[in-house]
Amino acid sequence: MIIHILDDEESILDAMSFLLAPLGVEIQTWQSSLDFLEQADLHQQGVLLLDIRMPLPDGQQVHQQLREARSTLAVVIMTAHGDVPMAVAELKKGAVDFIQKPASFEQLKQAIHQAEKASEQAVKIHEIRQNYAKLTDKERNLVPLIMQGISNKQIADKLAISVRTVEVHRANVMEKMQAESLAELVQKLSLLSI
Structure with a gap:
């Protein structure tokens, strides 16, 4: 499993990578939404910790593009702004969880564990869909x-x-x-x- 972290602030990426290192999983950081969408494997078992407020494409647009691509990455929305209506909207669109920055290790670990299960199921469905095709x-x-x-x-x-x-x-x-x-x-x- 891989954890992608997409945030436009380098200090957040560094802090999150350090915080999540004890999980012992591969961590890939992205400062640009476009780089992530163009370079990341969107059909693997993994988790995307997605900052909602970024330069365009913003987190909501990235999440929309992942849905359109039928990505198997499970999305956990992150924001420092605590925009509850936006969080609820993204949860309804398939995000696994919503956490406010700064998040504790336990909050992140719990969200990642839940997201890992969702991604595992998404990968299974993706493989079945490919076989059916x-x-x-x-x-x-x-x-x-x-x-x-x-x-x-x-x-x-x-x-x-x-x-x-x-x-x-x-x-x-x-x-x-x-x-x-x-x-x-x-x-x-x-x-x-x-």
């Missing part, structure tokens, strides 16, 4: 029927194809979705709301 149209047609627990024979009758074709497509779905069992496949696909 590998399915052919014919394989995707089978997915809702497989999830309903319909037998291969019934699927073959319903789609006017041979049982053998259903078996091949079903095996391909299981392999591409990296599912060992029907239960695991259903669990993965339910995370995608399919």
Whole structure:
């Protein structure tokens, strides 16, 4: 796991890095929103400690761009200003937590722990989404029927194809979705709301 810290004040970046060093995780600091958005891996397991008030793009705009990119980084909003309405708005948009600067080690540790769980789930969904994208149209047609627990024979009758074709497509779905069992496949696909 990695912790990204995005703040336009170098002294804050240095202090936060020092404060978080005992966690023993990789820490990457960013003073520029544009550098972060252009250079950071937005689809990894990690946490972004995001200062909300920065030069453009500001923290809200960065958070919006992360959502649009379907980033797997969990966002913790930070501000010295304590703008509660803005914090509530960002929490509704998917931020994991909101903390006021200066934050204690315990506050940061708790927020990071919560964010780590959220990022882990986001990475899992991202991987499932990537696997689902590998399915052919014919394989995707089978997915809702497989999830309903319909037998291969019934699927073959319903789609006017041979049982053998259903078996091949079903095996391909299981392999591409990296599912060992029907239960695991259903669990993965339910995370995608399919």
